[in-house]
Amino acid sequence: MFDNLKEKLGSFRDEAEEAAEENVEDVDEDDLKEADPDAAAAPEPAAESATDDAAEPAIGAGATPGGGAEPVSEAGVGADERVDREESDERSAEALEDDATDRVGEDDDTPAESDEGEADPAVTDEDDLAEADEDEASNGSTGFGRKARSLVKGKFVIEEEDLEGPLYELEMALLSSDVEMTVAEEILDNIREELVGETRTFTTSTGDVVEEALRDAIYDVISVGQFDFDERIAVEDKPVTIVFTGVNGVGKTTSIAKLSRYFEERGYSTVMANGDTYRAGANEQIQEHADALETKLISHEQGGDPAAVLYDAVEYAEANDVDVVLGDTAGRLHTDEGLMDQLEKIDRVVDPDMTLFVDEAVAGQDAVNRAREFDDAAEIDGAILTKADADSNGGAAISIAHVSGKPILFLGVGQGYDDLERFDPDEMIDRLLEAE
């Protein structure tokens, strides 16, 4: 699923990481000996845009023995942390050492402490202080200075031009993966905002910083409008009526059957209603699903009034304590005024609790455009994106929420009744960014 997009995001990550690596600044011993706090301290950036992990501060670059612990002002240094450090004129070597071992990555020349080690700081501190003294004696640097140097190892600033190449590549990749233009631009803007021009510190690697930026940038566009579907169903008065819309053949009826299974598994009873009175064979098709799932189907003759079918289904649900009414509708084009009028009539007659737009991931940009147009014509509450299992591009999955303002709620991932996944933006990103 979404393999093309995954691959392209992976390439961007590698290229951006390379750009970041090229900008990693080391501070050498001489600079530290001069111990000029102003020079050592990086400019104070807007901390908010740095994520927690990425922004884990490197501390104490400006620390001078006896001068107090002048912190390096880096992205994401917590205000409390900064204040604490600034106020701590008596900052001890132990405290510095603790911070050092907490924050320095594996390439630090200070051996990293294990959690157990931290639980017994006295032992390690003594060892490390002895080591620091040796260091001081051998190269003339101070013990504090040695720590400080190791801590500022992970500092870099990426300028716009460093990212120009990778970002251009990423834009092309997103567009060729069917990501809608404005969505691709939004992702790029988010990445720029996250990565460009601010001094970053990092605890493990530049790769983590880049990945975090990519993660945030994508999360921002795919999480638009998300709500807790299960909670919404739980709190609605029963029966809850859900109407499904979308064009022909995208998997509406199959999705209704999958959701019937989904609800039954969560303890809700369901009834299906065939509001597709337009297409010959529609009753038989949905009846097969109802039989397989042992669910009641309400249907009328072909050519009947879809609103009347749904009305009957709601009445049936009320009379029989059924929790959820799942209403199919005829596949329609948003441009088909007659069919769109029918939707309006359904809205008026049964006042559904939710209208879900169904489309197929493999339709890419077409699915994105239809989501917007259906929402304009008959407001939708969310989308089900079917056939994600057959889609390697992922453009619709990335774009629909941002373009329509309505969330993707489910992914169809196969033809079986259990092949339905709740759309979770975090999981989606994990999937996209997971290592090959």
Ligand SMILES: Nc1nc2c(ncn2[C@@H]2O[C@H](COP(=O)(O)OP(=O)(O)OP(=O)(O)O)[C@@H](O)[C@H]2O)c(=O)[nH]1
């Ligand atoms: N691979 C895959 N196939 C799916 C998925 N969802 C539906 N399908 C298949 O898509 C085809 C069309 O599905 P239907 O449910 O009949 O589509 P529909 O939108 O109801 O079609 P109409 O009733 O003609 O409007 C069927 O062969 C389904 O098995 C999915 O998530 N993955």
